[in-house]
Amino acid sequence: MIGVGKPKQYGNVLDKPLSRGRQEVSLSAFAFLFSELVQYNQTQVDNIAELERRLEDAGYAVGARVLELLCHRDKGNRRETRLLGILSFIHSTVWKVLFGKVADSLEKGTEHEDEYMISEKELLVNRFISVPKDMGAFNCGAFVAGIVRGVLDGAGFPAVVTAHFVPIEGQQRPRTTILIKFAEEVLRREARLG
Amino acid sequence: MIVCVAVVGHQNNPLYLQSFTGSDDALKLHHIVHCSLDVIDERVNNPKRSASTLNETFLGLLYPTENYKVYGYLTNTKVKFIMVTTDLDVKDADVRSYFRKFHAAYVDAVCNPFHVPGKKITSNSFSERVGTIVRSFGPSMTL
Numbered sequence: 001m002i003g004v005g006k007p008k009q010y011g012n013v014l015d016k017p018l019s020r021g022r023q024e025v026s027l028s029a030f031a032f033l034f035s036e037l038v039q040y041n042q043t044q045v046d047n048i049a050e051l052e053r054r055l056e057d058a059g060y061a062v063g064a065r066v067l068e069l070l071c072h073r074d075k076g077n078r079r080e081t082r083l084l085g086i087l088s089f090i091h092s093t094v095w096k097v098l099f100g101k102v103a104d105s106l107e108k109g110t111e112h113e114d115e116y117m118i119s120e121k122e123l124l125v126n127r128f129i130s131v132p133k134d135m136g137a138f139n140c141g142a143f144v145a146g147i148v149r150g151v152l153d154g155a156g157f158p159a160v161v162t163a164h165f166v167p168i169e170g171q172q173r174p175r176t177t178i179l180i181k182f183a184e185e186v187l188r189r190e191a192r193l194g
Numbered sequence: 195m196i197v198c199v200a201v202v203g204h205q206n207n208p209l210y211l212q213s214f215t216g217s218d219d220a221l222k223l224h225h226i227v228h229c230s231l232d233v234i235d236e237r238v239n240n241p242k243r244s245a246s247t248l249n250e251t252f253l254g255l256l257y258p259t260e261n262y263k264v265y266g267y268l269t270n271t272k273v274k275f276i277m278v279t280t281d282l283d284v285k286d287a288d289v290r291s292y293f294r295k296f297h298a299a300y301v302d303a304v305c306n307p308f309h310v311p312g313k314k315i316t317s318n319s320f321s322e323r324v325g326t327i328v329r330s331f332g333p334s335m336t337l
Binding site for chain 1: 268271297301305307
């Protein structure tokens with residue numbers, strides 16, 4: 001869980017509690033590390049699409065490991081085989097473990113059958129990032145999109161996941177939407193399972 | 195007594211294979227593991243009962259051969275754990291708790307940032323942990 005706070009200092013190591021302790025990482029440590037990740041990738045690429053792809057690949061590795069870890073920790077004996085099952089798993093469990101809260105909303109796309117959207121008012125990774133105007137529609141949420149893609153791929157639901165800004169009237173900062181587009185075979189399998 | 199453990203990836207590629215008896219039996223055990231992959235595929239793709247068992251992780255006794263029993267376990271990412279044992283009267287609860295510990299060791303090995311998913315697991319600490327878990331398998335196990 002990512003949260004803000006300083007760990008309590010103990011004078012004597014024998015005074016530390018035996019429990020597992022709060023599973024938190026300081027937000028500022030993560031923000032610095034993430035900004036360094038973005039800056040490092042920026043020096044390696046020539047254009048925006050490549051930068052987004054690299055962030056997504058970094059997120060993919062995280063997503064694969066998060067899936068293994070969470071399935072062992074929380075899920076007991078169940079394995080997700082249904083589309084809605086894996087989507088609600090991402091929307092609540094994965095989000096809660098990574099960002100400390102469930103995602104704001106999960107919607108089904110209206111134009112296409114295979115599109116789903118997870119929306120968030122302000123992605124945690126974007127909190128201390130403002131994108132300069134000349135970078136256009138670049139969104140550091142590509143990292144989170146990569147995480148979602150890693151989880152879906154590991155669970156057997158190949159998909160294309162992207163992050164977009166959706167401007168909302170009445171608010172200065174646009175809302176972020178993670179768009180999930182499932183592959184053909186997932187829909188066919190889902191139809192077959194009934 | 196467990197004689198062989200194996201981890202097989204989701205494309206049936208071997209990720210980890212370890213036998214705990216003399217090396218002359220090792221090839222036969224590898225062959226048994228390979229055959230049990232077919233049984234797993236059949237169980238996963240054609241569920242015998244209703245949909246409630248469609249997504250169980252513990253697959254149970256796969257098949258008994260002449261003096262071995264083979265147990266299987268399927269994780270959420272289609273990674274399979276296979277365990278070959280020579281015990282005749284092994285309890286279900288023992289096998290389940292063995293697989294739980296094994297799954298914990300596997301998750302720790304995968305969380306290593308230097309581990310490439312799909313490649314063999316080369317971590318020494320994973321091998322040691324598996325060795326400890328295997329040695330403590332038995333009816334006297336408590337969790």
